[in-house]
Amino acid sequence: MEKQKVLVVDDQWINRQILGKILGEIYEVFYACNGKECMQLLEEHGESVSAVVLDIAMPEMDGYEVLRRMGEHVIYATIPVIVSSQMDGEEAEIKALSLGAQDYISKPYKADIIRHRLANTIKLRETALLINAVEKDELTGLYNKQFFLKKVVETLKNNPEKPYDLICLDIEKFKLINDTFGIGTGDKLLCFIGGLLRETSQEGNICSHFGADIFYILVQHKMEYDDGMFQQWVDKFNEFPMNVQIKVRFGIYKITSRTLPVNTMCDRAKLATEGIKGKYNKLFAYYDDRIRQRLLSERFITDSMQHALESGQFQVFYQPKYELADESIVGAEALVRWMHSEKGVMSPGEFIPLFERNGFITQLDYYVWETACRCIRTRMDQGSPLVPISVNVSRADIFSQGFVENLRELVGKYKIPIQSLHLEITETAYTEDPEQIIKVVEQLRRLGFVIEMDDFGSGYSSLNMLAEIPIDVLKLDMRFIKKEANNSSGRGILRFIISLAKWLNLPVIAEGVETKEQMEILRMMDCNYVQGYYFAKPMPEDEFEKLLDKTAISAMKNVMANHPVQQETGIAECMETLEERVNWKTSNDEDRILKELEALRSCFDIVRLVDPERTRVCMNAEEGICDVQGCFTTWGKSERCNNCISLRALRGKTRYNKLEYTNDQLFFVISQYVELNSRGAVVEMVSKLDDTYVDNIFDKELLFMKLDDLNRQLESDELTGVYNRRHIDSHLNNYIVHARKSGDDMGIAMIDIDGLKAINDTYGHLTGDAVIKKTARILKTNFAMSRGDFVARYGGDEFLVVCRSIEGAVFRKRVAEVVEIIHRNSVEGRDMRLGISAGCVSLSEYPGFNADEMIEKADERMYRAKQSGKNRIE
Structure with a gap:
């Protein structure tokens, strides 16, 4: 049987020899002649050392310092230490014990006493390790989930008068850290965070690592928490040596009912973090009853959705599409309603987003497609005039196995003209994963399906996309109609989009038309087709049949003009x-x-x-x-x-x-x-x-000149003339991808005007606007000079500056110079100096970040600059 190892630390050769003779028959003994050598040997053999016999008075590093250093180390702190000393009095013994020593023996040595005390100490340590193996998380040394739950129950029971909160710590995008830096680095980060949390245990907190990137802490209740408190924790976490910003979100559950299972309390704290993930300006959130109600509602929907589909609770309604000139019907959209046996009529907004997350949308969509095909088949059997019916297709459908074949089989099963079933795909689907979406859509069009782009105007896609992506019909988003129809510049944009679409042989359907005024504006703009409550609400199939029988029906013109199937x-x-x-x-x-x-x-x-x-x-x-x-x-x-x-x-x-x-x-x-x-x-x-x-057709070059001109209008901030958020969302990710491929660095800065609210309150909003415009002008003059560089107003008094092909250090220096220029320039007619805070990041710092993450990081640095005194750069 292998002997246990004991390290003897003493500067006297004779003492080392005596202890070696006493212990050598039972243990494997090795020696250090001072504290420094002791720490070196622990670094080599720490995990295999069963105990240390330590002298106090030694040169270079005494025994007290050894005890302090061992106590600060995750592994060494668990090794039992017996202090050996010739010092008289209780003071030395008390000091050694207070620093973590398990026992104290005096010289001269008594062999039997030393052997028994050492054996008992090692046995106690092994027992403690066995208990810890049950209680502690192996990776971090914090309580594991099972023991934490038990410990919380005991704490709440033993302290009924004390209020407590349960805090969940969730590291955002931890998988990305593992993928980028390796699982080993990810584990070290978790150990580092675990060590920091363990320090809070001295304040009476109970900490646990539940696994993966989730930690929990039971703390005594505070009246209110603030960002500063949690920011201090995040700053400490970011001291871990890794070239990436660690983002942590905190969820707080105030323990009001002690009868609630602790597992449920933990779930609620975790749910509070879910609501703020991706929100760079939110560090923590409280769990409240609204979250619980939402979860209960989602669980109710999830539990009943399959039965509802099988029992026919989902009904398909049809909303007609009209020719604006003569108000004849040219088509309809199939929309689903849930006639719930308990809750009554449920609108799609209550269940569709949940179905898109849990995947049930693919089953529901197929049901709607088949119902629409059956409706078309019925009219064909009756010899009644047909109108094409459009059905919604989600991203989940497109990526599901057998999607295209399922649609083709449905059309074949009911023997309907393939062009009579139009497929509506949202604009955002094209922008989120364009290559895959376009590939599938082109396959559908080759089969003969007509594709409608739904909700155009709801996203930030470039208008040039209209000339490139495979669609046959354009549907303008209802929110776009309401917004753009109410201001003169918006009407100009709306008019151009309609004219452009018609030039491209794309029929335009304006949906969400609710008032006569909206209808007249669209008619004046020569929009051909409309859909909305002003004309007809979604209706059951029998009402839709009656409407078709008494209303003129006409064909939608030019719907196949650009279709690959002639x-x-x-x-x-x-x-x-x-x-x-x-x-x-x-x-x-x-x-x-x-x-x-x-x-x-x-x-x-x-x-x-x-x-x-x-x-x-x-x-x-x-x-x-x-x-x-x-x-x-x-x-x-x-x-x-x-x-x-x-x-x-x-x-x-x-x-x-x-x-x-x-x-x-x-x-x-x-x-x-x-x-x-x-x-x-x-x-x-x-x-x-x-x-x-086909009249007055432009050539291709003229088309793109007009598109570029319109894009500049859409992507320009009205007040300052620099770019707006639409430009950032449309282009920045592409710039980052291109920079990575070419190996270039890129600089991004968030810049904020300090104290603009005070300027508005003191001098008025006109002066405030003048400050914003002057700041924009200086930024644009100094930055937007090279191709691809740009300045954009991010919102309010915040600006985003992007410089391509520039090293991070050079970019930061340029930002500092421009900030100084802004600071030196006063506003005309006002004796004031502008304060500017800025946060800078470079692509070389965060090579794996996308646009949103780069902006978020720059914004965090900008706010830290403001908190450190304003008019600063970080």
């Missing part, structure tokens, strides 16, 4: 669908065939039967069709009709090609020969391109 493909699919249900060559049911054709009228501008004796239409790309005043002629390569356009020209049309035409209208015509009541017929399905969509 009209003949889509029509061929429709014809194929018809042939599957009707044997055209043998059927005598002419009325039924006519009904089938009538059902397709909403998908194409014209559906008609033509006598084949009158004309034979060849579909070769080299030939064209004339349809002037009802006359059908054909012509070949060497012939040309001045009244028509070749199919080849139409097929080759791109978004930027100028179309040649002489007729009032342009047509795609697809013909198929069938037999009807033993007489021949040609079924022609014709899709019309209105000439207003």
Whole structure:
């Protein structure tokens, strides 16, 4: 059996020899002749040392200093120490014991007493280690979860008169630290934080590491907490040697009911941290009953959602889309409502966000898609005119397995025209993960689906995106309509977007139209289609059917103008669908065939039967069709009709090609020969391109000049003329990605005007605005000089400065120089000096950070500069 190790520390050779002879038969003894050598040996063998026999009076480092240093170390503090001394009196013994010694023996040595005392001390230590193995977290040395819960129960029970709070500490993006620096560094960080928290145990706090990056502390209740208190903790945590800012959020649960399980108390403290994650200006939050109510509501919804779907509690409502000119119906949107058996009607806002988080949205969306397909099929069976129905597609749907195939199977199952089911995808989906979204959307369009971009204007996407991404219809966000329609500059932007979309052959639907005034503004701007409560609210299917039967129906113009599937493909699919249900060559049911054709009228501008004796239409790309005043002629390569356009020209049309035409209208015509009541017929399905969509077409360069000009308007701050938040959100992440690829550094600074509120209160807001404008002008003059550098007003009196291809130290120096320039410049007519605080960061400091994280870090430094005296830079 391997002997336990004992370290003997004494500056006298004879004492070391005596102790070695007394202990050597039982233990493996090794020696140090002073305190310094003792600490070196502990560093080499610390974890394997069972006990230390320590002399007090030694050169270089005495025994007291050894005790102090061992007590400060995580591992050495657990090694028992027996002090050996010739000093007389109780004072030396008391001092040694107070510094952590477990026992005290006097010289000269008594062999049996030393052996028994050492054996007992080592046994006590092993017992304590065994207990700690049960009580303590192996990594940090704090209480583990099970013992912490038990300890809290005991503390609350034994101190009924004392109020307590439970605090949760959650390290933000801890996984990123592990991924970037390695799990070993992450563990060291947790140990470092655990050591700092363990120091608070001396104040009576009970600390625990629950695992991963979660810590809990039971503290005596304070009336109020403040940011300063928690900022001190965060500052200490950031003393850990790692080139990344450690962000910690604190959740506080005030213990009001001691009958509540401690596990539940911990959950509530943790939930308080969830609400402030990602909010750089919030360090802590209290748990309150609103969080509990929200959780109860979410749990109620989650527990009942599957049953609700299976029992038909989800109902699909339809909200019509109208042609603004004549108020005919051109389509509808399928919207879901929850007719809950206990809570009654629930709006989508109550459950859709939760379903998007828990993944149930994919099941619910499929249900809505199938219901919409069934509605279209019903109208086809009745021979009623169709309108296309649009359904919502979430990001979760797009990334789910079998998404495209599921949609194709649904259309095939109900044998409906594929263009009759429009797919609505939000603008933010394109901006969040554009490559994957675009890849799937292009696949859908190749199959023939019509794609509508929903909620355009709700995000910060560039208008140039309209010319690049695959969509067929643009829907303007209702909030955008309300906001932009109420001011003159906004109306100009709205007018341009509508004109631009029409130039790009993108039909525009303005949704959320609630007032006559909004309708008239849109009509004046030549917006074609509208949707909203002013015209019709979402309604059940039976009411929607009645509305369609009594309201004029028309086709949405130009919906397939930019579609990769040319009209003949889509029509061929429709014809194929018809042939599957009707044997055209043998059927005598002419009325039924006519009904089938009538059902397709909403998908194409014209559906008609033509006598084949009158004309034979060849579909070769080299030939064209004339349809002037009802006359059908054909012509070949060497012939040309001045009244028509070749199919080849139409097929080759791109978004930027100028179309040649002489007729009032342009047509795609697809013909198929069938037999009807033993007489021949040609079924022609014709899709019309209105000439207003191809008149006055700009070239590509002019288009992008106009787009750039409009983007500058949208991305400029009205007061100062520098960029606004929209520009930051649209471009900064791209700049960071480009800098990483090229290996360049980048500087970002948050700059704040000190004391602007006092200026406003003293001199008025006009003077305050003058201060903001002058600051912006100086910043722009000194920074926005190189390509890609920019100054933006972040909000209020805060500005963001971005400089590309610049080293961090050089950037900080430039910021300091410009801050001094601003400080020296007074405001015209006012005897004042401006104070400026700034926080600077560089990409080389935080190579893994995105735009939001870089801004957050710069903002934190700026606020620290303000707290340290203002008019400073950090």
